[in-house]
Amino acid sequence: MSKLIPDITKDKIAGGVYQNKLHDSGHKHVNGQAVYVDDIPEPHGMLHIYMGMSTVAHAKIKSMDLSEMRASEGVACVLTVEDIPGINDYSPVKGDDPIFAEGKVEFIGQPIFAVAADTIDLARAAAKKAVIEYEELPAILTIADAMEKGSYVSDPHVMARGDADGRIATAKHVIKNSVELGGQEQFYLEGMIAMSIPGEDDEVKVYSSTQHPSEVQHNVAKALAVPDHAVTIETRRLGGGFGGKESQPALMASVSALVAKATGRAAKLRLDRDDDMVMTGKRHDFHFEYEVGFNDDGLIEGVSMLHACRAGYSSDLTDAIADRAMFHCDNVYWLPNIKVESYRCKTNTVSNTAFRGFGGPQGVFLIERIIDEIAAKLDKDPLEVRQKNFYGVDDNNVTPYHMTVEDNVIHEIFEELEESSDYQKRRAEIREFNKHSKVLKKGIAMTPVKFGISFTTTFLNQAGALVHIYTDGSVKLNHGGIEMGQGLFTKVAQVVAEEFQIDIERVKITATDTSKVPNTSATAASSGSDMNGMAAQAAARTIKQRLTDFAATQFQASVEDVEWLPNRVRVGSEEIAFTDLVKQAYLNRISLSSTGYYATPKIHYDRENCKGRPFFYFSYGAAVTEVLVDTLTGENKITRVDILHDVGKSLNPTIDLGQVEGAYVQGAGWLTTEELWWDQTGRLRTHAPSTYKIPACSDRAEDMRISLWEKGKNAEETIYRSKAVGEPPLVLGISAFHAISDAIASVTDYEVYPALDAPATAERVLMAVDRTKKAAKS
Amino acid sequence: MTSLQFVFRGELREIADIDPTYSVLRWLREEEGAVGTKEGCAEGDCGACTVVLAELGSDGSLEYKALNACIQFMPMLHGKWLLTVEDLEALQADGSLHPVQQAIVDTSASQCGFCTPGIVMSLFALYRNENRPNVNRVNDCLAGNLCRCTGYGPIIDAAQKMYDGTEGEGFTPAEANAISLLKLIPSDQGMSVSDGERHFFAPASSDELAELYKKYPNATLVAGATDVGLWVTKMQRVLEPVIYLGRVRDLREIKDNGDNLIIGAGITYSEAHQVIAEQYPDFGELIRRIGSTQVRNAGTIGGNVANGSPIGDTPPALIAADAKVLLQKGSDIRELPLQDFFIEYGKQDRFESEFVKAIKLPNRASDVIFRSYKISKRFDQDISAACGAFALKLNDGIVKDIRICFGGMAGTPARAKQAEASLIGQNWSEENVEKAMQVMEGDYTPMTDMRATADYRMMVAKNLLMKFYLETTDTQIETRVVGEKELAHV
Ligand SMILES: Cc1cc2nc3c(=O)[nH]c(=O)nc-3n(C[C@H](O)[C@H](O)[C@H](O)COP(=O)(O)OP(=O)(O)OC[C@H]3O[C@@H](n4cnc5c(N)ncnc54)[C@H](O)[C@@H]3O)c2cc1C
Numbered sequence A: 001m002s003k004l005i006p007d008i009t010k011d012k013i014a015g016g017v018y019q020n021k022l023h024d025s026g027h028k029h030v031n032g033q034a035v036y037v038d039d040i041p042e043p044h045g046m047l048h049i050y051m052g053m054s055t056v057a058h059a060k061i062k063s064m065d066l067s068e069m070r071a072s073e074g075v076a077c078v079l080t081v082e083d084i085p086g087i088n089d090y091s092p093v094k095g096d097d098p099i100f101a102e103g104k105v106e107f108i109g110q111p112i113f114a115v116a117a118d119t120i121d122l123a124r125a126a127a128k129k130a131v132i133e134y135e136e137l138p139a140i141l142t143i144a145d146a147m148e149k150g151s152y153v154s155d156p157h158v159m160a161r162g163d164a165d166g167r168i169a170t171a172k173h174v175i176k177n178s179v180e181l182g183g184q185e186q187f188y189l190e191g192m193i194a195m196s197i198p199g200e201d202d203e204v205k206v207y208s209s210t211q212h213p214s215e216v217q218h219n220v221a222k223a224l225a226v227p228d229h230a231v232t233i234e235t236r237r238l239g240g241g242f243g244g245k246e247s248q249p250a251l252m253a254s255v256s257a258l259v260a261k262a263t264g265r266a267a268k269l270r271l272d273r274d275d276d277m278v279m280t281g282k283r284h285d286f287h288f289e290y291e292v293g294f295n296d297d298g299l300i301e302g303v304s305m306l307h308a309c310r311a312g313y314s315s316d317l318t319d320a321i322a323d324r325a326m327f328h329c330d331n332v333y334w335l336p337n338i339k340v341e342s343y344r345c346k347t348n349t350v351s352n353t354a355f356r357g358f359g360g361p362q363g364v365f366l367i368e369r370i371i372d373e374i375a376a377k378l379d380k381d382p383l384e385v386r387q388k389n390f391y392g393v394d395d396n397n398v399t400p401y402h403m404t405v406e407d408n409v410i411h412e413i414f415e416e417l418e419e420s421s422d423y424q425k426r427r428a429e430i431r432e433f434n435k436h437s438k439v440l441k442k443g444i445a446m447t448p449v450k451f452g453i454s455f456t457t458t459f460l461n462q463a464g465a466l467v468h469i470y471t472d473g474s475v476k477l478n479h480g481g482i483e484m485g486q487g488l489f490t491k492v493a494q495v496v497a498e499e500f501q502i503d504i505e506r507v508k509i510t511a512t513d514t515s516k517v518p519n520t521s522a523t524a525a526s527s528g529s530d531m532n533g534m535a536a537q538a539a540a541r542t543i544k545q546r547l548t549d550f551a552a553t554q555f556q557a558s559v560e561d562v563e564w565l566p567n568r569v570r571v572g573s574e575e576i577a578f579t580d581l582v583k584q585a586y587l588n589r590i591s592l593s594s595t596g597y598y599a600t601p602k603i604h605y606d607r608e609n610c611k612g613r614p615f616f617y618f619s620y621g622a623a624v625t626e627v628l629v630d631t632l633t634g635e636n637k638i639t640r641v642d643i644l645h646d647v648g649k650s651l652n653p654t655i656d657l658g659q660v661e662g663a664y665v666q667g668a669g670w671l672t673t674e675e676l677w678w679d680q681t682g683r684l685r686t687h688a689p690s691t692y693k694i695p696a697c698s699d700r701a702e703d704m705r706i707s708l709w710e711k712g713k714n715a716e717e718t719i720y721r722s723k724a725v726g727e728p729p730l731v732l733g734i735s736a737f738h739a740i741s742d743a744i745a746s747v748t749d750y751e752v753y754p755a756l757d758a759p760a761t762a763e764r765v766l767m768a769v770d771r772t773k774k775a776a777k778s
Numbered sequence B: 001m002t003s004l005q006f007v008f009r010g011e012l013r014e015i016a017d018i019d020p021t022y023s024v025l026r027w028l029r030e031e032e033g034a035v036g037t038k039e040g041c042a043e044g045d046c047g048a049c050t051v052v053l054a055e056l057g058s059d060g061s062l063e064y065k066a067l068n069a070c071i072q073f074m075p076m077l078h079g080k081w082l083l084t085v086e087d088l089e090a091l092q093a094d095g096s097l098h099p100v101q102q103a104i105v106d107t108s109a110s111q112c113g114f115c116t117p118g119i120v121m122s123l124f125a126l127y128r129n130e131n132r133p134n135v136n137r138v139n140d141c142l143a144g145n146l147c148r149c150t151g152y153g154p155i156i157d158a159a160q161k162m163y164d165g166t167e168g169e170g171f172t173p174a175e176a177n178a179i180s181l182l183k184l185i186p187s188d189q190g191m192s193v194s195d196g197e198r199h200f201f202a203p204a205s206s207d208e209l210a211e212l213y214k215k216y217p218n219a220t221l222v223a224g225a226t227d228v229g230l231w232v233t234k235m236q237r238v239l240e241p242v243i244y245l246g247r248v249r250d251l252r253e254i255k256d257n258g259d260n261l262i263i264g265a266g267i268t269y270s271e272a273h274q275v276i277a278e279q280y281p282d283f284g285e286l287i288r289r290i291g292s293t294q295v296r297n298a299g300t301i302g303g304n305v306a307n308g309s310p311i312g313d314t315p316p317a318l319i320a321a322d323a324k325v326l327l328q329k330g331s332d333i334r335e336l337p338l339q340d341f342f343i344e345y346g347k348q349d350r351f352e353s354e355f356v357k358a359i360k361l362p363n364r365a366s367d368v369i370f371r372s373y374k375i376s377k378r379f380d381q382d383i384s385a386a387c388g389a390f391a392l393k394l395n396d397g398i399v400k401d402i403r404i405c406f407g408g409m410a411g412t413p414a415r416a417k418q419a420e421a422s423l424i425g426q427n428w429s430e431e432n433v434e435k436a437m438q439v440m441e442g443d444y445t446p447m448t449d450m451r452a453t454a455d456y457r458m459m460v461a462k463n464l465l466m467k468f469y470l471e472t473t474d475t476q477i478e479t480r481v482v483g484e485k486e487l488a489h490v
């Protein structure tokens, strides 16, 4: 059946919700036809931009001589802070991210100037001719240093409930310890890029690889000192974002727009991978301290936590991220007496930013560590201690921020997975294996996740969409969400197809564009399909209502008699093809276009008192990971993974499974091979894939069993009762970390707790083996 | 011949004027508007730029190899057929997707899609070269294709599923056409091109090479460009002139003369892999873990040696096996124990205009026990923090000879002479090995960098000696986390 003539006899549309619809761009990915910003044909005379970066971590700029650079071959334009007509800032919140350094530099890699030339080679060659003199200032390069000096980007924040200190003091067992948790580079395969095309008057159009076109728009407008309406941002797809393109693409976009407006020529700024990794922020690394009191069963009576994260030189999104880490300090556990202090350290390093999970994984990491250590101390299976501390379903179910957990399904998921993964049997076998294996040791761990869904900044929880039906019955869909691989466009199109009961091929998904849907929020916080799906549904429903009314009138029936069937509408005994209905409606002057809007209900939060309902609902899941560790070298490998994850009623199981697997692998990478390493001058030395190691193909466990939880159904009224999926499963990577720890513990016959720091590189593992062996001896 | 000739999109392309170090990736994207091939790193690590080059094999058929276009220089294409992701559909002739592409679509093996063109091309080469390989082979094939989205599972599925499909009818004629065009390019002639200012020479014999190198002592020699490519893309170095070794026939030979394997300096890892593995199975395992398929298809052992890096992976193994390096200057050829070639960090025993001609690797005597171990943060496609190789001769449980060589422990690949001495003549026992481990602390003063701390390097080097001991004395013990686990005991 041709695409142009929909089948009006079938009983189910192609590509509705709950179907395994393939990614809309799959066929374009494989033949190279999918267009990313760098693939757009370059306008005639386009300039290429290179950014001059600080080479010192903290200094006053004494002098800058850019004359030779300006005179260099092919250079059309040089920009510094003086050349910004508007405001020299691209920050998302606080106004503390200068586009170009002003008088001082605060990290190695900070942009100081931009040079635009006919080719990128000429721009780079010119940049080398810049002469900048610095007067170096003392630099704060580590969290420890910042804590000691009280260097923060914002005030410390405390969340407390009950009497943590009191209960710790009276508890039978107490553990006091600390742990380090490394950051993580997003390593989107497509680096940061923006291309700007100057328009008439004050207009500019920017193609930006961003998760947040509206914010890019505001920042470009602010830098150019023009109204928002002069700036249009368009984004068809990203070659990965993972949070890294939430706030900081505003820098590339602003600079390219500034060049475009200054020269009247199109301008592109595409960061080379190394520059990208040096110049842009990563997942926040944390230093944690904790003290926990518990009873013989491992039940936590009181716990006190200290979170200290590295913001870098500016705030960026740190407050929201550090807050989310606090919101996840409980994970799935009932902690009646708890205190969390959070410090957001200002250091002379790149400004850390969003990364899938947005602080949540870090928060969970700590409580899982605490539980693991409690189990070790009591010589219990950590699984048992975890279950002991789970939130109740009807009681013991209030989070430290006073939100009642109404949708707790972790008990069921844990039990099912424990069973299906054969956890108990395998654990026993592993212990047996370890007794006889001198060099290689196995480890196993099962960890849960409960992840809060919604932006914790309440006003961000809104979305818009735009739906047009053309007179041939084809539909054009636009919304504020960004397609970055997660299948958002496919899912939202499924929703619209379902609403109109038309085959998904009839729905054209178009690039996100600030001139079509305004004032959008970032595609982040896993909220993409929740919010944009709802907004698109609202838009579709508006038109659908008009069409229903129209059909009823046409056929002199009542609205209740109008039934939407695949590619057609039935009114009483008559059926009319959707295309015909649409044409009729047009001829009868019925509007076939509508916007749709959605604001997440129920949520509110009082940050000062740490009280409220920051999340609409929670997503749950659990994973069992088994590893093999070489105790002579510390090398380790994940050998088997079992995951059971709750995505509610899945809009698209294929896409959701892909998200779960990808997230898990990313989470495991974060805690194993992915290590960011700065030298003593504050220079990031792992600034390319040659030195920064994300998981490669062979790192994937050969035996990987992933299931979506069949009973899943969102308790809240989300889009078709589905749940967000982007971030929560990343947290499951924590099971890999604990499995490694379990393997190490075997070296001392589980006598000494390895107290491993993350990431568990071969080096950290071997050092932990060595440390525990020595401790066991003494 | 003074023009670059290669086959592209079914035609013989001839370019007389080209920047000698212009990358294939940039040419595709900037000159041809062929933007399907992506740049993810411009340093050979991510695979987003993977293309396939087909060359005429000795039997007249085409050999397909996946390569990183970002670090291949344009003139290196001479005499080859360049295939990119845009070609596959066209070659199907019936408008359908190639089975590789279709499998990726069907298994949902693309999410953001940015890695996908590279993955398509890596799998395309696999599809052409092997039939339904096992998952380990698939992992090896894809080690140089990073994907940040999928977690790889669906891609691995696609690598199986692709064999269910058949190639379209366009392939056979396209191959025939490519072969006939490639035959028009003389394979035994040197080639040179320039952009008017900078020059690229591709001599066809080592005498020609010697001549040229004498004339241009400042020339940069390029074999696979897996090191040199990065000087251009990452350091913006301007190289003039460039002398390419890939067409020097007598450097592209690997011969067994009964006592030694003579590995021509132009032999790639891929070409050497099996031959070396037959003699030294664990050296084969080491090669399997050098770079990725794309890197091994380009990179040479000669380049690894000549580059002089203290963290190159082959020198420790070669030195432990007592390999020699053959150097040629003009018509003079000299031979040197490889360990003497490395003088100090950044300095090798190589004269002006002298080049590495071959590596002479002794055939393994039946009483030599050999192992090599590579320690890196990630198993595949990573540079070693430390890389150790051991060659042991026992006589009745007594150490007759032992050679221990490490990379990553000093400014050059270096032997653990004191540890060796402490073992020779002694019982090959755990106790003596433990003593030697202590002694080894006097052999090395490693450094701390982003790959590892000095402490870890020392500790792991010592432990590798213990691992070697355990593998040579306990036939049951499990010691390998990855790779063919039996290699611990062969
Ligand atoms: C992604 C990636 C991964 C890598 N992984 C590894 C790894 O795992 N282990 C490892 O050891 N290396 C690795 N390398 C480094 C590199 O691949 C090796 O050093 C390789 O052997 C270099 O060979 P080549 O033929 O590409 O050398 P080229 O880059 O062509 O040359 C390297 C150097 O040797 C000189 N040279 C080459 N041939 C000769 C000759 N015949 N006579 C004199 N001088 C000569 C060149 O002038 C240059 O100085 C990796 C590189 C990349 C890009």
Ligand code: FES
Residues within 6 Å of the ligand: B038, B039, B040, B041, B042, B043, B044, B045, B046, B047, B048, B049, B050, B068, B069, B070, B071
């Ligand atoms: S662009 Fe990454 S390998 Fe070539």
Ligand code: FES
Residues within 6 Å of the ligand: A189, A239, A240, A485, B109, B110, B111, B112, B113, B114, B115, B116, B146, B147, B148, B149, B150
């Ligand atoms: S699909 Fe995004 S990197 Fe592979």
